[in-house]
Amino acid sequence: MSGRAIVITSGKGGVGKTTATANLGVGLAKHGRKVVMVDGDIGLRNLDIIMGLENRIVYHLVDVVRGRCQVRQALVKDKRFPNLCLLPASQVDQKEAITPEQMRDLTAQLREEFDFVLIDCPAGIEQGFRNAVAGADEAIVITTPDVSPVRDADRVIGLLQSSLGDPQLIINRLSTDMVRRGDMLNQQDVLDILAVRLLGIVPEDEEVVIAGNRGSPVILNARSRSGQAYERIVRRILGEEVAIPEFNGSGSLINRLGRLFLRR
Amino acid sequence: MSGGGEELFTIKGLKGGPTFLFNDQAPFAEVIKAVEEELARANGFFRDSPAILAFGSRVLSKEEWRTLKEILHREGLLLRYAVATEPASRELLYKEGLPVRDSLALSQENKKGPPTIKGSNALYLRRNLRSGQKEVFEGNVVLVGDVNQGAEILAGGDTIVFGTLRGVVHAGYPDNKEAVVIALNLIPLQLRIGPFIGRADEGQNHRRVQQPEIARVKDERIVIEPYHGDYRRP
Numbered sequence: 001m002s003g004r005a006i007v008i009t010s011g012k013g014g015v016g017k018t019t020a021t022a023n024l025g026v027g028l029a030k031h032g033r034k035v036v037m038v039d040g041d042i043g044l045r046n047l048d049i050i051m052g053l054e055n056r057i058v059y060h061l062v063d064v065v066r067g068r069c070q071v072r073q074a075l076v077k078d079k080r081f082p083n084l085c086l087l088p089a090s091q092v093d094q095k096e097a098i099t100p101e102q103m104r105d106l107t108a109q110l111r112e113e114f115d116f117v118l119i120d121c122p123a124g125i126e127q128g129f130r131n132a133v134a135g136a137d138e139a140i141v142i143t144t145p146d147v148s149p150v151r152d153a154d155r156v157i158g159l160l161q162s163s164l165g166d167p168q169l170i171i172n173r174l175s176t177d178m179v180r181r182g183d184m185l186n187q188q189d190v191l192d193i194l195a196v197r198l199l200g201i202v203p204e205d206e207e208v209v210i211a212g213n214r215g216s217p218v219i220l221n222a223r224s225r226s227g228q229a230y231e232r233i234v235r236r237i238l239g240e241e242v243a244i245p246e247f248n249g250s251g252s253l254i255n256r257l258g259r260l261f262l263r264r
Numbered sequence: 265m266s267g268g269g270e271e272l273f274t275i276k277g278l279k280g281g282p283t284f285l286f287n288d289q290a291p292f293a294e295v296i297k298a299v300e301e302e303l304a305r306a307n308g309f310f311r312d313s314p315a316i317l318a319f320g321s322r323v324l325s326k327e328e329w330r331t332l333k334e335i336l337h338r339e340g341l342l343l344r345y346a347v348a349t350e351p352a353s354r355e356l357l358y359k360e361g362l363p364v365r366d367s368l369a370l371s372q373e374n375k376k377g378p379p380t381i382k383g384s385n386a387l388y389l390r391r392n393l394r395s396g397q398k399e400v401f402e403g404n405v406v407l408v409g410d411v412n413q414g415a416e417i418l419a420g421g422d423t424i425v426f427g428t429l430r431g432v433v434h435a436g437y438p439d440n441k442e443a444v445v446i447a448l449n450l451i452p453l454q455l456r457i458g459p460f461i462g463r464a465d466e467g468q469n470h471r472r473v474q475q476p477e478i479a480r481v482k483d484e485r486i487v488i489e490p491y492h493g494d495y496r497r498p
Contacts, residue, residue: 147413151395154412158394192428193412195392 011152013123027234040132052215100134107135281314288320311340
């Protein structure tokens with residue numbers, strides 16, 4: 001049986017794609033699944049750092065596609081979970097070094113061996129995006145509850161719908177305080193605009209930054225709020241019904257945005 | 265072609281495209297031969313024409329159809345639909361992927377249709393327009409769904425959004441001041457009607473009004489009012 005290939009994407013950079021990929025990868029591995037994380041961000045490799053695996057890389061994705069090595073030679077085994085692997089990106093090549101067709105073939109090959117192929121998509125909607133999406137059959141879109149990432153997520157959802165159908169959504173870095181004060185879009189504001197299924201909400205949490213710098217994804221810290229949120233998301237991906245806690249305050253930023261024109 | 269007697273086939277230049285009326289009594293091999301000769305004489309005249317094929321009550325075999333189809337394709341004709349009365353022929357043509365109709369007369373009537381006035385056509389869409397997506401239509405646009413920020417509608421006439429309008433709509437493009445924009449939740453950052461542009465008032469703090477509203481041009485500026493279903497031209 002072939003595994004699930006899920007691309008994690010956002011349009012906007014810096015909203016937490018790589019962090020989410022790392023946490024979902026570790027989480028799924030914790031639940032006993034065979035997982036490979038593919039760093040699709042050729043030229044701007046990051047996933048290895050978040051995973052704390054940068055010193056183990058020998059070959060990378062472009063080497064595999066170019067036939068300079070076997071897939072298994074390029075896979076970096078995680079130091080915590082033997083059933084978790086990373087296929088690192090090349091740091092020296094350009095996005096154009098591979099084609100969507102090559103990505104499709106590579107993903108198909110990985111799906112034979114793994115239960116989950118998680119593809120970390122680069123920011124933007126150009127070739128890197130098309131490469132990352134090519135082999136996937138599901139998509140997770142990440143956004144923060146801010147106006148411009150939401151608009152970029154909307155654009156990406158529109159692009160995904162033509163090939164993969166409706167993606168699922170993770171709202172990252174939601175600040176309960178700011179929502180309560182009405183200074184941040186709340187969950188419902190975001191869902192009103194994006195109109196896709198909500199996979200989970202990850203609250204703002206400085207533990208994420210600390211974990212990233214330590215190379216130890218926050219999901220491994222069972223006491224952190226964000227780690228718990230990722231754990232719930234992982235269980236939802238595995239088909240469990242897990243309630244999404246409400247992070248809503250009373251105010252809504254949209255309600256405070258200006259109306260227009262002359263109204264009578 | 266056989267001299268004197270019934271023609272093996274005739275071509276009529278109807279509105280839907282050249283219509284081939286095949287004699288349904290003569291042996292089909294002769295008909296095919298005549299078609300082939302005629303098209304050769306036409307010297308590419310019918311290339312890329314949308315053709316209609318009328319078989320009358322002929323019982324068509326698969327081989328006969330394939331031979332005819334090959335000739336028509338070779339001459340570059342685009343087959344639109346067939347007219348046939350014999351059930352076996354209808355089934356064959358249908359299975360071969362060609363739409364089949366009952367009669368030519370009916371289809372000709374359909375061609376006429378109601379008289380069209382410029383701007384009286386509507387483009388009907390039932391989906392969300394997301395950021396980066398754009399719809400352009402010379403007539404009116406009716407969209408059941410949301411128009412998100414970063415999405416755009418450009419309509420020659422009115423625009424009606426059964427949902428939330430956050431993106432940019434230009435109704436009455438380029439200079440129709442009579443056009444209106446109606447939305448269940450009208451909260452765009454910019455709205456254009458004909459030559460006029462309205463912008464969101466950045467200073468004011470209004471609450472989101474959850475009621476249908478209508479935007480139109482009054483006294484040389486865009487005005488938004490609650491819409492109570494009493495639409496009439498200002």
